[in-house]
Amino acid sequence: MGDRREDRFGKMAREDGFEARSVYKLEEIQKKHRLISGGMRVVDLGCHPGSWSRYALDLIGERGRLVGVDTKTPPGLRGVFLTESVFDVTPERLLEALGGPADVVLSDMAPSTTGDRAGDHYRQIELARQALTIALAVVRPGGSFVCKVFEGGEAAAFVNEARAGFGTVRRVRPEAVRKESREWFLVGTARRNG
Ligand SMILES: C[S@@+](CC[C@H](N)C(=O)[O-])C[C@H]1O[C@@H](n2cnc3c(N)ncnc32)[C@H](O)[C@@H]1O
Numbered sequence: 001m002g003d004r005r006e007d008r009f010g011k012m013a014r015e016d017g018f019e020a021r022s023v024y025k026l027e028e029i030q031k032k033h034r035l036i037s038g039g040m041r042v043v044d045l046g047c048h049p050g051s052w053s054r055y056a057l058d059l060i061g062e063r064g065r066l067v068g069v070d071t072k073t074p075p076g077l078r079g080v081f082l083t084e085s086v087f088d089v090t091p092e093r094l095l096e097a098l099g100g101p102a103d104v105v106l107s108d109m110a111p112s113t114t115g116d117r118a119g120d121h122y123r124q125i126e127l128a129r130q131a132l133t134i135a136l137a138v139v140r141p142g143g144s145f146v147c148k149v150f151e152g153g154e155a156a157a158f159v160n161e162a163r164a165g166f167g168t169v170r171r172v173r174p175e176a177v178r179k180e181s182r183e184w185f186l187v188g189t190a191r192r193n194g
Contacts, residue, residue, distance in 0.1 A: 009176045013051065019074065022108055023051035024176035025185065026146070030059070032172075033187055035144040039063040041098040043138060045086050045131050046109030046148075050074025053081075056106065067097045086130045091137035101140035107131035107147040110183075117182065121152025128158055128186075135188075136165045145188040152182070162188050 006014075009021040016023075030036055036059040047053045047068030057066050057079055066079035073083045080097045082089055086109065095101065109131060111123040128147050135145040145166060149155055162169045167190030177183055 007178075018051040018054060019049035020051040021176060023055050025174040026052050026055055026106070026108075028174040028176065029146055029172055029185060029187060030055075033144075033189065035104050035146065035187075035189070036060060040103040041065045041100060042067075043094055043098070043102050043105045043134070044068040045105065045107040045134065046070055046127070047081065048072040048074050050077050052106055052108055053077055053079060056104075065098050067094055069094075086127065086134065089134070091134060094134065094138050098138070102135075102138045102143060103140060104144045104146070105131065105135040105139055107135075107145075110148060110150070117150075118152060121150045121154065121182070124148070124150040125152065125154045125158060129161070132158070132162055132165070135191075139191045141191050141193045143191045145186070145191070147186045147188075149184055149186055150182050151184060159186065162186055164192075166191055 009024050013021045036056055038061045040060045042056045042060055044053045048070040053066060053068050054077055068079060068081045069086055069089050071085055073081050109127040113120045128149050131147050159169060166188030170187045171184050172187050173184045
């Protein structure tokens with residue numbers, strides 16, 4: 001059918017009290033790779049409307065710190081939310097808001113899509129590259145990075161760029177990704193020293 005009518009993940013999100021069905025993509029990654037745990041410092045880039053942040057806040061608990069960045073602020077969540085573009089936020093501000101280096105940087109960022117696959121890919125990969133730049137500046141050695149990618153001409157080069165900073169880099173396509181979508185997630189673990 002390929003339309004935007006509510007599917008089973010949309011229904012689950014509504015019933016579970018999450019802002020978006022995207023939460024089940026992060027949940028699948030988390031269940032497989034166990035990246036987030038109690039007391040961690042987490043950055044969530046492109047955090048609006050807030051389902052990834054809500055899910056991560058639950059995992060890190062009261063002792064953890066979450067800093068979200070988006071041009072729109074998700075309402076009603078604990079954590080620090082910076083209402084600005086990822087091209088304007090500095091690593092120093094993130095480190096200060098986190099109170100130390102991040103254990104995990106998440107990015108579910110996407111531009112408003114136009115349907116022009118190549119154009120959407122190039123706009124999205126710019127966001128993914130900025131997320132990687134931020135992750136390389138704030139993630140502690142051994143830490144992790146999860147980043148949405150739209151498949152296209154620059155994707156393989158992006159994977160190689162991530163490999164320079166993370167010991168293990170995987171391409172993951174969670175079940176909750178819509179069939180017609182070209183998106184997948186890069187999961188980088190074991191941040192290399194320096
Ligand atoms: C798919 S949504 C994220 C959904 C979120 N993970 C959730 O589960 O609620 C993508 C987000 O990327 C954000 N975004 C796009 N460009 C951005 C930029 N330059 N800086 C910060 N956020 C950006 C959009 O505003 C949008 O809220």
